[in-house]
Amino acid sequence: MGLQPALLAGLEGLSVGRPTAVQRLAIPALRRGRSALCAAETGSGKTLAYLLPLLDGLLSRPEGPAEAAGPASPRGLVVLPSRELTAQVGAVAEALCRPAGLQVRGLTGGGAAGGLRRQLRAPPPGAAVLLGTPGALREALRRRFLALGRLRWMVLDEADVLMDDTFAEPLEEILAYAPLAVGAPGPAGPGEARTQVVVVGATFPAGLSQTLGKFTDVSRFVTLTTQSLHRLPPHVQQKFVRLKGQDKLPELLQLLRDHPASGGTVLIFCNSASTVNWLGYILDDHKIKHLRLQGQMSAAARAGIFASFQKGDASVLVCTDLASRGLDTSSVQLVVNYDFPDTLQDYLHRVGRVGRVGSKAPGAVVSFVTHRWDVDLVRKIETAARKRTGLPGMDSSISKPPSKAG
Template structure:
């Protein structure tokens, strides 16, 4: 059994379902499986770029976590040092002109672009604006069917269209080695989300290290930016990554 994107599975919207599935799998040493006590146990592999502390507690209800073998990279929870991180402080009304300028100034050989928004409605709205400006793009958000999303991303990967406007749905588990620019049109809610978005560039197989450009408009974003800048400067891991991925409280 492979638990991929482990931190997302600990989100409150998935945790209960995950526990239900684990309860039906013969994980614990010595626990009789469906075919009796001699049945082979299920091997569990837990994978993720960020690991919340609560995951071990959940697994401990069903198996001996002390028997797990942990394989971890030294760069866990760290920003890729070869990827440029740029923060642009601006008012909300200036985000669209800034994005359009970025896209129009981008060289044709500049690789693919991911533009992240925090909601499906923003993805759709921004798509209409890009249509008006004759900027060819694709949209990817959670209100689409799974089949539609798979087809859209396959088209993006093939290079049919080099601009993808998306929600955090595209920040995890997708191979994006052709992407050279990530734009956070909406600043992410959490450091975990930022790390996953930033991980879409500079991947193995990429022709260039790439860059992340983030639009910072709200005062509650500034605290996250400071933490990101400090971690990048000191080459340390982002703080608070052991907690379950929950959005920070926002002001009015």
Template sequence: MVLDEADALMDESFVEPLEEILAHAPLAAGAPGPVGPGEARTQVVVVGATFPTGLSQTLGKFTDVGRFITLSTQSLHRLPPHVQQKFLRLKGRDKPPELLQLLKERPASGGAVLIFCNSASTVNWLGYILDDHKIKHLRLQGQMSAAARAGIFASFQKGDAPVLVCTDLASRGLDTSSVQLVVNYDFPDTLQDYLHRAGRVGRVGSKAPGAVVSFVTHRWDVDLVRKIETAARKRTGLPGMDSSINNPPPKGG
């Protein structure tokens, strides 16, 4: 059993079905019940760029998390050093014209662009603005059917449009090697989300290192930016993401 994008599985909409699936799987390490001589056991592989503490607690109900073997790279939770990170402090009303200028100044050979918004309504609203300015784009958000989302992303990969306006649905598990610019039109709510969005550029197979441009509007955005800038300058991991699947936090901690 492979649990991919582990931190996304801790979203409240997924936890209950995840626990139901785990309850029906005879997990290899510490699974309850008698083990017969021919009884097969399920191995579990947990994959993610970030590990949430809640995952250890969930898995601990069904197996011995202390027996998991952890494999990670030295760059875990670190921003890719070859990708430029740029932050623009703006008032909310200045975000649309700043985005339009950014898109119109990009050369045709500048690669594809991902524009991240924090809600489906903003994706749709921003799409209307791009339509008004004759900027060819596609939109991807969670209110669309799974089949529609798959078709839209396939069109984007084929190069049918150079710009994809999206929610965090597009920040994980998708091949975005053609993307050379990520724009955080809405600044993400967490450092984990920023790391996943920034990971859409500078990927293996990309023709250029790429860049991330973030619009910073709110006071709480600034707090996250300071942490990101410090981690980038010191070449350290982003704070608050050093949890291990083997060591769940103490209860009540």
């Protein structure tokens, strides 16, 4: 694929030898400098699909390090919706950049402003690539700890989450700081000052092009999509169990008892932080070793939990959809939807936690169906699986769940 030898050395360190479908599609297009919307199914290797060509571009156009005294001014920026994802993608970026001599830095919030400055100034100075969450990046830009004037490329990863109400405002502010220039001509060789933008996701919200259109000429973006986009992975077994609310707990405990110790790890999805906590207490009572992950935990608590789950400290993780987006879960072989997800997008992301690139077994998904509004989603899922077609309505914006008053 014409990538620099230093990047190939980094790939060897990650034990990656063959490109996946999305990597074969994206790497040549992004190496040509095009801004792009890159849509591919979860677990298909999107992180390397964007990092490899964009890092290749930085290596082929070396620049002197930024002024040590001024604000941090990276040449590459990856915006991610959670600190867990920032840590995970950061580890991959670091493995690729180490042989090439490029420095990588992560920036996440949850602390005082001094913490942001420390993260950006940590030695060695002058990181070429920065990964960060929207809130932390916006704060660093406002305080002039960070400048985007030298930015060659910017990636918006897990686009549907970044466009959600929580992040939309800080994201727009970050875009406003980058040299994107509305209506500027396409990239025209080394003298071109405009930033290459790559938007990545398994699902794209409808408002995406309007938001980007305020800052850059979206008509010039190339769209890269794999054939399996929005399709349920055919190799993952999916089972729906119709039951009353009070029967969910005994059913779950039975499932966990029946799950073989050698059968990989288990993810249990709940729709709220309070259900995660409640279920955790019950599992404690039943002496089932597990970890919990939900958005109301402190940033410091969350930081270590997913890492220790990946290390294998516990074989069960009870979580909200915080764990359904982008996180690498190749050891997971069973996903249980204790609460049925609110939208088809959420279902697709949760299913994507099993049967991933690098997984040893295809895995299975068991969903508890208790409400009548869940049944409608189940029908759509079953039809799409039977006909091998994509799930309907995936290009719409993140839909509000139906009213649960009924």
